[in-house]
Amino acid sequence: MSRIAAFGRFWWGFVVGDDWTTAVAVVALIGSTDALAHDAVNAWWLLPPAVVAALYASLRRAIRR
Amino acid sequence: MSSALLVLSAFLASAVETVEALTIVLAAGVARGWRSALAGLGAALLALAVVVAALGPGLTVVPLRDLRLFVGALLLVFGLQWLRKAILRAAGFKALHDEQAVFAHELEGARGAAGVERAGVDWYGFTLAFKGVLLEGLEVAFIVVAFGSTQGSVPLAAAGAALAVVLVGAVGVAVRAPLARVPENTIKFAVGVLLTSFGIFWAGEGAGVRWPGSDAALLAVVAFVVAASGALVVRLRHDRPRLLALEADA
Numbered sequence: 503m504s505r506i507a508a509f510g511r512f513w514w515g516f517v518v519g520d521d522w523t524t525a526v527a528v529v530a531l532i533g534s535t536d537a538l539a540h541d542a543v544n545a546w547w548l549l550p551p552a553v554v555a556a557l558y559a560s561l562r563r564a565i566r567r
Numbered sequence: 568m569s570s571a572l573l574v575l576s577a578f579l580a581s582a583v584e585t586v587e588a589l590t591i592v593l594a595a596g597v598a599r600g601w602r603s604a605l606a607g608l609g610a611a612l613l614a615l616a617v618v619v620a621a622l623g624p625g626l627t628v629v630p631l632r633d634l635r636l637f638v639g640a641l642l643l644v645f646g647l648q649w650l651r652k653a654i655l656r657a658a659g660f661k662a663l664h665d666e667q668a669v670f671a672h673e674l675e676g677a678r679g680a681a682g683v684e685r686a687g688v689d690w691y692g693f694t695l696a697f698k699g700v701l702l703e704g705l706e707v708a709f710i711v712v713a714f715g716s717t718q719g720s721v722p723l724a725a726a727g728a729a730l731a732v733v734l735v736g737a738v739g740v741a742v743r744a745p746l747a748r749v750p751e752n753t754i755k756f757a758v759g760v761l762l763t764s765f766g767i768f769w770a771g772e773g774a775g776v777r778w779p780g781s782d783a784a785l786l787a788v789v790a791f792v793v794a795a796s797g798a799l800v801v802r803l804r805h806d807r808p809r810l811l812a813l814e815a816d817a
Contacts, residue, residue: 516705517641519648528643532636532770539775546776549767550788553643554795557763560651561799565660565810 521563527556569782570723572789573714576761577727580710583754584703585735590670590745591699598677599692606688607696615704622712623721631717636773638717639766645709646762653756654796658803663752666745710762717769760796764789 518525531552538545596604626634655661673695680691711728715721739746768785771778778784803810 516709517645521648521651524647524651525644528640528647528770532640532643532774535771535776536636536774544775544777546771546778546784549771549776550791550795553647553763553767554792554799557647557650557654557795558799560647561654561803564651564655565803 521560523563524556524560527559528553531556569718569785570720572761572765572785573718573720573724574727576758576765577707577711577714577724578731579754579761580758581707581728581731582735582749583751583758584707585732586666586746586749586751587664587669588700588703589735589739590666591673591703592696593739593743593745594670594673594677595692595696595699598674599680599682599689599695602687603689603692604696607693607698608700610693611697611700611704614701615708618705618708619711619721619725623715623725626712626716627719627721629716632773634773635717635769638713639768639770639773641766642713642762643766643770646759646764646766648759649755650759650763650792650796653752653759654799654803656752657756657800659807660803664755666747666749666751670745714765756796760789760792764792767792 531549535545535548538548592604592608595607626638629637652661656663677691677695683690685693707728711724712721715724718724735746735749764785768778768788780787
């Protein structure tokens with residue numbers, strides 16, 4: 503079990519890193535884009551600035567740590 | 568156009584990771600002997616080739632829209648890690664990567680470790696080189712598989728990555744020293760920008776976005792991410808004295 507947990511921890515750290523809130527923000531943004539597309543809104547304008555905002559928030563958290 | 572960016576991304580990511588892997592292999596070779604270091608290097612490259620060969624073709628059978636959604640989200644999360652570290656380095660909040668210092672640290676550790684021989688090689692030297700190359704190379708393998716499968720050309724992405732390994736390896740053999748003069752931090756910044764841009768583009772497409780200008784929009788996304796990252800560096804550099812003072816008071 504501990505090996506499976508270690509394997510999971512490795513891949514979590516590898517992809518997500520030390521700021522899981524950024525990963526949550528990315529998933530929420532992609533979900534919002536998808537929801538808008540289902541309502542026939544072509545939300546190409548959403549992801550680029552929202553990702554930069556998530557990056558800025560992540561940078562501020564990293565600096566505070 | 569996106570194929571050229573794909574090869575460039577794989578090449579740059581591979582180049583910067585190969586520089587780091589080379590430092591570890593050099594330390595293992597100098598301290599523990601070249602036989603064990605080269606055996607570790609060969610075993611790790613074989614393992615990475617198996618990962619790419621096993622995952623690449625498997626992903627190409629996934630429907631393109633689902634694949635772009637999944638890979639785009641992964642690249643975005645993964646790329647933001649690279650970009651965050653690169654911006655923190657550029658703004659002075661994180662130490663720049665120093666290959667000479669890493670080499671000295673690895674060399675000291677390797678020289679101090681006990682010698683155990685297994686299968687005819689020094690086990691410490693073998694595992695040091697194997698783990699170093701595997702861990703650095705795993706990021707490249709991830710990028711090659713993600714980019715290659717989404718763009719429909721794993722061999723093209725793998726060729727870009729392999730070219731960087733050959734070039735950096737050849738320079739490493741020629742100078743027999745850590746490649747401290749390679750602008751690693753700048754290359755990491757560029758890779759972070761490219762991973763994030765591809766992530767935005769593909770995740771958007773996977774979520775149903777129709778980009779204005781179709782594939783040409785990727786260049787606009789890259790330009791936007793470059794400009795925004797540059798602005799963040801300038802902003803953080805400007806705020807650095809105030810933020811450090813706040814931290815000191817806390």
